[in-house]
Amino acid sequence: xxxxxxxxxxxxxxxxxxxxxxxxxxxxxxxxxxxxxxxxxxxxxxxxxxxxxxxxxxxxxxxxxxxxxxxxxxxxxxxxxxxxxxxxxxxxxxxxxxxxxxxxxxxxxxxxxxxxxxxxxxxxxxxxxxxxxxxxxxxxxxxxxxxxxxxxxxxxxxxxxxxxxxxxxxxxxxxxxxxxxxxxxxxxxxxxxxxxxxxxxxxxxxxxxxxxxxxxxxxxxxxxxxxxxxxxxxxxxx
Amino acid sequence: xxxxxxxxxxxxxxxxxxxxxxxxxxxxxxxxxxxxxxxxxxxxxxxxxxxxxxxxxxxxxxxxxxxxxxxxxxxxxxxxxxxxxxxxxxxxxxxxxxxxxxxxxxxxxxxxxxxxxxxxxxxxxxxxxxxxxxxxxxxxxxxxxxxxxxxxxxxxxxxxxxxxxxxxxxxxxxxxxxxxxxxxxxxxxxxxxxxxxxxxxxxxxxxxxxxxxxxxxxxxxxxxxxxxxxxxxxxxxxxxxxxxxxxxxxxxxxxxxxxxxxxxxxxxxxxxxxxxxxxxxxxxxxxxxxxxxxxxxxxxxxxxxxxxxxxxxxxxxxxxxxxxxxxxxxxxxxxxxxxxxxxxxxxxxxxxxxxxxxxxxxxxxxxxxxxxxxxxxxxxxxxxxxxxxxxxx
Numbered sequence: 001x002x003x004x005x006x007x008x009x010x011x012x013x014x015x016x017x018x019x020x021x022x023x024x025x026x027x028x029x030x031x032x033x034x035x036x037x038x039x040x041x042x043x044x045x046x047x048x049x050x051x052x053x054x055x056x057x058x059x060x061x062x063x064x065x066x067x068x069x070x071x072x073x074x075x076x077x078x079x080x081x082x083x084x085x086x087x088x089x090x091x092x093x094x095x096x097x098x099x100x101x102x103x104x105x106x107x108x109x110x111x112x113x114x115x116x117x118x119x120x121x122x123x124x125x126x127x128x129x130x131x132x133x134x135x136x137x138x139x140x141x142x143x144x145x146x147x148x149x150x151x152x153x154x155x156x157x158x159x160x161x162x163x164x165x166x167x168x169x170x171x172x173x174x175x176x177x178x179x180x181x182x183x184x185x186x187x188x189x190x191x192x193x194x195x196x197x198x199x200x201x202x203x204x205x206x207x208x209x210x211x212x213x214x215x216x217x218x219x220x221x222x223x224x225x226x227x228x229x230x231x232x233x234x235x236x237x238x
Numbered sequence: 239x240x241x242x243x244x245x246x247x248x249x250x251x252x253x254x255x256x257x258x259x260x261x262x263x264x265x266x267x268x269x270x271x272x273x274x275x276x277x278x279x280x281x282x283x284x285x286x287x288x289x290x291x292x293x294x295x296x297x298x299x300x301x302x303x304x305x306x307x308x309x310x311x312x313x314x315x316x317x318x319x320x321x322x323x324x325x326x327x328x329x330x331x332x333x334x335x336x337x338x339x340x341x342x343x344x345x346x347x348x349x350x351x352x353x354x355x356x357x358x359x360x361x362x363x364x365x366x367x368x369x370x371x372x373x374x375x376x377x378x379x380x381x382x383x384x385x386x387x388x389x390x391x392x393x394x395x396x397x398x399x400x401x402x403x404x405x406x407x408x409x410x411x412x413x414x415x416x417x418x419x420x421x422x423x424x425x426x427x428x429x430x431x432x433x434x435x436x437x438x439x440x441x442x443x444x445x446x447x448x449x450x451x452x453x454x455x456x457x458x459x460x461x462x463x464x465x466x467x468x469x470x471x472x473x474x475x476x477x478x479x480x481x482x483x484x485x486x487x488x489x490x491x492x493x494x495x496x497x498x499x500x501x502x503x504x505x506x507x508x509x510x511x512x513x514x515x516x517x518x519x520x521x522x523x524x525x526x527x528x529x530x531x532x533x534x535x536x537x538x539x540x541x542x543x544x545x546x547x548x549x550x551x552x553x554x555x556x557x558x559x560x561x562x563x564x565x566x567x568x569x570x571x572x573x574x575x576x577x578x579x580x581x582x583x584x585x586x587x588x589x590x591x592x593x594x595x596x597x598x599x600x601x602x603x604x605x606x607x608x609x610x611x612x613x614x615x616x617x618x619x620x621x622x623x624x625x626x627x628x629x630x631x
Binding site for chain 1: 261264265268539541544545549550553
């Protein structure tokens with residue numbers, strides 16, 4: 001952390017989420033309370049099915065809570081309809097996926113330009129910003145490469161640059177290093193952490209890998225839909 | 239975003255069509271094999287439809303060709319007349335009665351009858367003899383490409399179309415044949431005068447045609463008339479009907495439409511062609527729908543990613559519609575060019591295919607509707623996508 005007072009990007013209070021209804025209902029999250037501040041990187045850990053991706057989706061305005069409150073940048077998302085949730089995502093949230101989820105037919109620069117133009121940027125300014133973002137993630141020389149021409153690490157860097165498009169206040173990563181070797185994955189996590197500190201955005205990363213989590217500013221572990229250690233700090237968050 | 243509750247105006251501004259078009263085009267072009275299949279489907283539908291409709295137009299034009307090229311204002315035939323080719327012979331005096339009607343400048347007999355053509359090398363062919371008065375210029379062959387029309391006045395002279403040279407067994411001017419066991423000699427060739435009945439037209443002067451049909455002088459299947467300058471066609475028609483209640487009188491245009499309707503719809507020939515055209519569209523649509531659906535399903539993760547990023551449903555809709563539009567434009571352009579080439583080639587065949595500019599333009603609308611309709615299933619699937627799916631892979 002850089003010592004400045006950190007604004008809260010996400011506030012979760014007594015969050016509950018149930019999938020389905022009736023006899024088939026599944027309680028995915030129970031009484032979750034959590035705060036993520038701008039400028040910090042938080043790692044969400046837990047076993048498979050523990051609810052960490054569900055929590056990430058709630059924070060990303062992809063799921064509405066069935067209990068409790070979730071505020072993204074101060075706005076309670078409980079009452080938002082689908083269109084408003086989509087608008088929140090577009091304006092304030094960037095996603096980084098495990099499988100990169102790039103568009104196979106678009107070059108790196110087109111991918112980022114597309115994200116910017118979706119946010120209303122003009123084609124010309126979006127093009128300039130896309131080039132800048134690619135340089136920021138170390139891919140200045142890969143602007144015109146399609147995903148098939150990039151390595152796994154390079155693809156994830158393009159995905160990060162896309163997530164950064166339009167300077168969102170919240171970046172959510174779903175196992176962003178799971179498909180990468182440790183060295184490449186470490187580079188990706190350090191890049192995300194650096195961006196969090198440099199751009200004052202909040203970064204939340206779901207991971208199974210303790211080595212990845214140790215690079216975050218804070219680690220939150222979830223098990224069976226409940227947070228186990230809300231205040232655990234990594235051993236070496238340098 | 240100081241308070242985090244508002245969305246910037248820049249964000250709310252509607253994105254232009256650029257990115258959706260880019261993604262649509264790249265999605266199509268990226269998988270070239272699939273794009274080729276899409277194109278084949280659309281091109282197939284366009285060519286099949288254009289050729290079938292072109293055949294319809296060609297047949298329609300063929301059925302009325304002689305009527306359209308006859309400079310008569312009125313056609314008079316016996317009651318029950320339904321088409322040009324089949325007309326009962328009239329009484330000899332009908333022509334004289336018509337001549338006596340006020341407002342008629344000229345009336346003459348026209349013979350139209352099926353007959354037997356014996357080829358020089360043996361073998362018979364059914365023909366349709368058109369016997370006309372060469373003095374008035376009201377009727378007769380047109381587009382003569384070999385020979386002299388004046389030679390038709392010679393005894394036993396006939397003019398046939400060069401498309402039918404092989405069918406009629408004649409190769410050049412001077413070839414002799416038999417019509418209904420009467421000697422006939424080819425004195426000229428026209429080009430492009432086809433017969434819908436497949437029995438070639440053989441043009442002869444009224445005098446010669448009388449001989450070929452063993453008919454009485456003055457006998458006629460039609461009396462064709464030219465109005466005097468300033469005469470009202472409707473008034474003249476009524477006057478003729480009053481004098482001859484057993485005939486039908488109509489303008490050339492009305493007779494052409496009557497003949498068209500008979501051959502194209504009463505006989506079912508045109509309906510069959512139009513049904514084939516519709517089937518072409520349906521088959522094309524099914525192919526395109528399947529390919530567009532498969533393309534959409536293939537890109538479902540991308541659409542899910544876009545939705546997760548916050549792209550509105552309209553953006554996804556535009557991508558799919560752009561895909562349909564691009565496919566339609568390219569498929570139509572290629573398809574219509576092929577259809578026009580086929581139509582060009584038909585100039586030398588017995589079946590005329592007409593692909594006028596209006597048909598090409600109209601077919602673009604049909605092609606676009608076909609592609610847009612074919613993408614409806616894809617649109618439904620893409621619009622109901624749950625953006626959370628991208629986290630569940």
